[in-house]
Amino acid sequence: MMRTIMHIDMNAFFAAVEQQSNPALRGQPVAVVGSQQRTIILTSSYEAREYGVKTGMTLYEARQKCPGLLLVKANNRLYTHVSSQIMLIFQDYTPLVEISSVDEAFLDVSGSLHYFGSARRIAYLIKSRIKTRLGLTCSVGIAPNKLLAKLASDLHKPDGLTLIVPEMVANLLKDLPIEEICGIGRKTTQKLNQLGVFSCGELGRYPVKKLKRQFGIVGEKLVLMGRGIDPGAVLSPEQEAEVKTIGHSMTLRKDISLREDVARFLAQLAEMVGRRARRYGMSGRTVTLTIRHSDFSTYSRQQIQATPIHRSEEIYRAALHIFDRLLMTLPVRLLGVRLSNLQYLGQQLPLLPEERRREQLTESLDRVNDRHGEFTVMSGSLLTVKGKGSYVISPAWRPEGIRNIGVR
DNA sequence: TCTGGGGTCCTAGGACCC
DNA sequence: TCTGGGGTCCTAGGACCC
Numbered sequence: 001m002m003r004t005i006m007h008i009d010m011n012a013f014f015a016a017v018e019q020q021s022n023p024a025l026r027g028q029p030v031a032v033v034g035s036q037q038r039t040i041i042l043t044s045s046y047e048a049r050e051y052g053v054k055t056g057m058t059l060y061e062a063r064q065k066c067p068g069l070l071l072v073k074a075n076n077r078l079y080t081h082v083s084s085q086i087m088l089i090f091q092d093y094t095p096l097v098e099i100s101s102v103d104e105a106f107l108d109v110s111g112s113l114h115y116f117g118s119a120r121r122i123a124y125l126i127k128s129r130i131k132t133r134l135g136l137t138c139s140v141g142i143a144p145n146k147l148l149a150k151l152a153s154d155l156h157k158p159d160g161l162t163l164i165v166p167e168m169v170a171n172l173l174k175d176l177p178i179e180e181i182c183g184i185g186r187k188t189t190q191k192l193n194q195l196g197v198f199s200c201g202e203l204g205r206y207p208v209k210k211l212k213r214q215f216g217i218v219g220e221k222l223v224l225m226g227r228g229i230d231p232g233a234v235l236s237p238e239q240e241a242e243v244k245t246i247g248h249s250m251t252l253r254k255d256i257s258l259r260e261d262v263a264r265f266l267a268q269l270a271e272m273v274g275r276r277a278r279r280y281g282m283s284g285r286t287v288t289l290t291i292r293h294s295d296f297s298t299y300s301r302q303q304i305q306a307t308p309i310h311r312s313e314e315i316y317r318a319a320l321h322i323f324d325r326l327l328m329t330l331p332v333r334l335l336g337v338r339l340s341n342l343q344y345l346g347q348q349l350p351l352l353p354e355e356r357r358r359e360q361l362t363e364s365l366d367r368v369n370d371r372h373g374e375f376t377v378m379s380g381s382l383l384t385v386k387g388k389g390s391y392v393i394s395p396a397w398r399p400e401g402i403r404n405i406g407v408r
Numbered sequence: 409t410c411t412g413g414g415g416t417c418c419t420a421g422g423a424c425c426c
Numbered sequence: 427t428c429t430g431g432g433g434t435c436c437t438a439g440g441a442c443c444c
Contacts, residue, residue, distance in 0.1 A: 034412050042412075055444090060409045101414095101444045185442050216419070218441095241416095249413060286436090296411070300438065336413090 002166075004119045005234060006107040007141040007149035008126065010086070011158035013103035014043040017082050018072045020135045029053065030070045031062055038251050042074055046158060079103075082134060089129050093122050098234045106146050108234035123161050147230035150182045169228045173200035181225050188222075191215075200226045242342070243280065247288070248272040249336025255294045257331045259323075266319045267312075269337040274312030278366055282342045283308035287318035290336030291326070298334070301326065308343055311362055315339060 010016070014032040019025040029048035033039045041062050044053040051066035062069055083102045090097045093116065096108035109122055116122045123140040130136050139160040141152025148169065152162040164172065178200055179189045191214065197203050203226025211219030224230065233239075248269045256262060266289075277283065287309075288302040301322045309315060319337045 038410090038412080040412055056411085058410055061411095063409090104444075183442070187441060218418075243415090244417095245415070247414075251412060288438095298439095302437065304436075334412090 001110075003108060003110045003144055004113060005143055005146055005149040006109055006119060006123065007143075007146065007153040008090070008105050008107065009139045009141075009153045009157075010103035011137045011139060012043055012045055012049075013083075013136075014074060014079055015045040015048070015072075016136050017079055018075070019045060021078065025070060025072070028070050029066050029068060030072060032072050032074050033059060034074055036071075036073070037253060082136075085134065086130060086136075089126060089133075093126065096234045096236055098236065098240070106149065106234045120161070120163060127159075127161070145228075145230040146232050146234065147182065147225065148228050151180065151228075154180070173204065173226065173228050176200045178203050178226070183225060184222070188215075188218075192222075200228070202226070204228075243282070244342060245338055245340040246273055246277050246280070246282070246284070246342070247336060247338030247340075248276075249290055249334055249338075251292075251334045252332070255331035255333050257328070262323060262328075262332060262335065263320055265335050266323065266337060267316050269335060270316035270319055271312040273337050273339050274310055274315050275366055277310040277339055277342075278362065281345050283310040283345055284339035284343070285309070285341040286339070287315055287322070288336075288338040288340065289319045289322040290334070290338065291323075291328075291332055292334035293330035294333050295330055296333070297330075299326075300336075302340075304341070308341070310339075310345070311358070 015030045018030060018032060019028075025045075027047060028045070029051060030045040031048050031053055032042045032044070034042060037059075039059060041053060041055055041057045041059070043055060044062070048062075048066055048069055051069070053062045053066050053069060057065075059071070079102055087097065087099055087105060090105055090107055094107050094109050094112050096111075098106040100106060107122075109116075109119055112122070113119060116125065119142045123142060127138060127140060130138055137159040139153045139157045139162075141149045141155070141160075141162050141164070143149040143152050143164040144166055148164050152164045153160070155162045176199060178184050178192055178197065179186075181200065184192075192198075192203065195206070195210075195214070197206055203222060206223060206226070208220055208223050211222055213219070215222060250265070250269065252265065256265075285305050285308045286302050287305065288300050290298065290300045292298040303318055303322050305314075305318060309318070315337060
């Protein structure tokens with residue numbers, strides 16, 4: 001049966017939200033950045049894009065292009081809040097909403113077409129509600145599958161509404177550059193170009209066998225992409241696969257070389273990871289440490305625990321242990337801690353009294369932190385990292401912007 | 409004045425077992 | 427006068443997405 005899939009993409013989301021909440025930014029070239037230094041452009045307003053400011057640019061580059069650029073530090077809590085309001089609007093038109101990121105969603109409206117008249121009409125209703133309630137615009141793509149819906153929403157920006165019906169597909173894809181397809185990135189484009197494949201039409205006609213030799217399993221998918229075929233279903237949050245990893249990383253304001261400095265940041269990262277894991281009710285057996293040196297060379301090393309863990313202290317100890325086995329030759333620019341091999345706590349063995357006591361302490365710490373933000377308190381053993389210290393860690397201790405990590 | 413942070417999926421090679 | 431072969435788990439890295 002023919003499906004009707006809708007992809008909704010908010011236009012310049014972070015920048016548009018900022019312009020909406022601060023009228024002084026409206027009509028101005030605005031860029032949202034992660035922090036003040038060692039950051040990149042996360043999103044820019046359409047006014048800034050006129051000057052050539054793009055996502056991913058360095059601050060320096062962006063300022064060169066647009067000297068009057070107004071910078072705003074990302075307010076992830078605000079974006080998350082606005083995002084949830086938008087996602088709620090979608091729910092009024094179908095229960096099949098797949099939230100693919102903070103500013104994008106797929107809707108399978110096949111079952112609600114008769115109720116609202118048409119997909120186009122649903123799109124109009126959604127667009128106008130988002131516009132009047134939140135002052136934001138979005139681009140909507142409507143197509144028989146997710147791949148084409150996503151493509152359609154990209155065709156007209158901002159404030160677009162694009163419909164792709166089956167009869168249009170072959171003609172549309174015939175000369176479309178392969179890199180326009182979601183899932184074909186820089187490297188794949190390069191490789192395909194070397195094979196003489198530039199358009200989706202060419203990709204769709206390419207012998208599957210040859211592509212499989214070059215790309216493995218992905219080869220089969222690539223041919224289907226070239227033909228605009230995508231059997232993937234729209235998955236609501238309940239249908240989606242469980243989270244597989246939980247991690248945090250941060251680029252430090254300044255490179256560091258001392259073990260005790262590394263240890264301090266690892267303690268913070270472990271706390272963020274552990275707290276999130278506990279909130280999800282999950283434990284993991286694999287701890288991965290990521291290090292980026294001053295020359296941007298990046299390594300990751302992992303270690304498997306005998307049993308699944310979720311306490312910050314255990315994650316911290318594992319991360320530090322991995323670090324201690326590496327020889328550090330260059331200053332450290334970025335540190336990351338990740339927990340994987342996850343499973344729900346539910347089926348764990350009954351806890352020993354001592355473990356139970358620690359669990360209760362952990363839970364109460366989490367409650368305090370949830371109320372007052374990260375790092376208000378930490379378990380005692382983490383503090384020994386600094387030698388001594390009070391039970392409450394002063395705000396000055398935490399690097400700027402840390403609270404914004406992970407909210408997005 | 410260089411280059412963020414959150415993920416998922418895939419691959420290739422090695423260890424280990426039967 | 428050798429060195430199969432399938433399966434699983436693990437590790438590290440890379441491509442890709444927003």
